[in-house]
Amino acid sequence: MKDFFILELPNYEVKFEENQNYKYKNDKGKENLKKVLLSASRGYCMYCYTRVEVDRKNYGHLEHSVEQETAPVLSNCHHNISIACSTCNLSLKKREQGKRKVEIEEKLICDFSCESTPCDAYYTVANKYISNLTEKDGIKKFILRPRGVIQGDNPKERIYYKVAYDLLNCKFIPYGDERYLPESKKYIEEHIEKFCLNDEEYRTKxxxxxxxxxxxxxxxxxxxxxxxxxxxxxxxxxxxxxxxxxxxxxxxxxxxxxxxxxxxxx
Ligand SMILES: [Zn+2]
Ligand SMILES: [Zn+2]
Structure with missing residues (x-):
């Protein structure tokens, strides 16, 4: 009976089509990106799960999960772009953005091979980003990216961080995985807090x-x-x-x- 009351939220699988323009810095590319991301999120914000597609209009913003300032190398990387509502994109996600900085020594580029699996640039930045968690106060700065955060360096042993909704307590919780490091759970909790998912002011009813x-x-x-x-x-x-x-x-x-x-x- 217990798991009747737990809803697991998805990590979004985006189905990019071959030979399609998904360039962020291009009007047609933007339009295509929005379309493919909205279909993956089923018309909802990937952070707070609020509907962004209403009455055939789309209120979703294209959003860089690892911000362009934090990692310019991922400005055009498909895997790094998500769909978010205006509150999440313009206000909640901006918190402590200045403190998120990922130093990349290598000369990395996104080679646009990142449609089905992320490109090397994405993996490198993602691993840097997550390894900052162990720094003092690091947990608070970083964000659970909706297209998946992977624990550890090995992409083949992916442990995706997940969020669930606890129906009995009407609140979002980290979705348990016994392989999580203690700081992983804390990280997901901080994410829930950052996006005010359980705050009386914002929480879904x-x-x-x-x-x-x-x-x-x-x-x-x-x-x-x-x-x-x-x-x-x-x-x-x-x-x-x-x-x-x-x-x-x-x-x-x-x-x-x-x-x-x-x-x-x-
Ligand atoms: Zn939102
Ligand atoms: Zn890429």
Whole structure:
């Protein structure tokens, strides 16, 4: 029963097409990048999971996960570009940006071979970036990039850092992997804090809406009615549970979540 209440958030898989222009410093390239990234994120911000595609308009910003200032070598690197809402891109992510600096000795370039797997430049910067974690106060400065952060130097032994949503406590948490270093978990926690994912001011309330609607309607609503990816993932999970165990189980889960919420607000 326990994992009924944990939603794992995805690391986004972007499907670049061959011979397509994805150059960041080019209007057509930008348009193509937006299209392919939005389809990978299913229309949501890759940091806070809020919907950025609304009524056929796209409010998503193209965003350099490792900022251009931090690592100019990745300015055009596809693997380093994500889609974010304006709040995440222009305000939350900017915090402590000046303190993020990755020194790269080698003369590295992104050779645009980074469509399916990241280029060497990306791996080198990513490893530098993550190794800064062990420095004093390093954890706070760095950001969990939505296209995946890898622990360790060996790309073949990738351990992606993951975030999950705890439905019973209505909050984002690091998604456990027993291979995580202690500082890895701390790093994910700092990321959650930086993007205010659990702050009363910013946190999503869409799960509460889904739960309320299911209890009232006695059926699973369409996920397009909600504005956060966690609501969509929750609905997909409930659909699987419903077809396996029936609607009774779905109602039981929703009642449990609702009871917890009421208990906590009292
Ligand atoms: Zn956002
Ligand atoms: Zn690259």
């Amino acid at each position: 869409e799960i509460e809406k889904v739960v309320e609607d299911i209890i009232n309607l006695k059926q699973i609503p369409n996920k397009t009615r909600y504005n956060n990816l966690v609501a969509g993932l929750f609905i997909e999970k409930l659909e699987r549970i419903s077809s396996k165990f029936g609607m009774e189980r779905v109602l039981k889960i929703c009642t449990t979540i609702e009871t917890m919420r009421v208990m906590k607000s009292n």
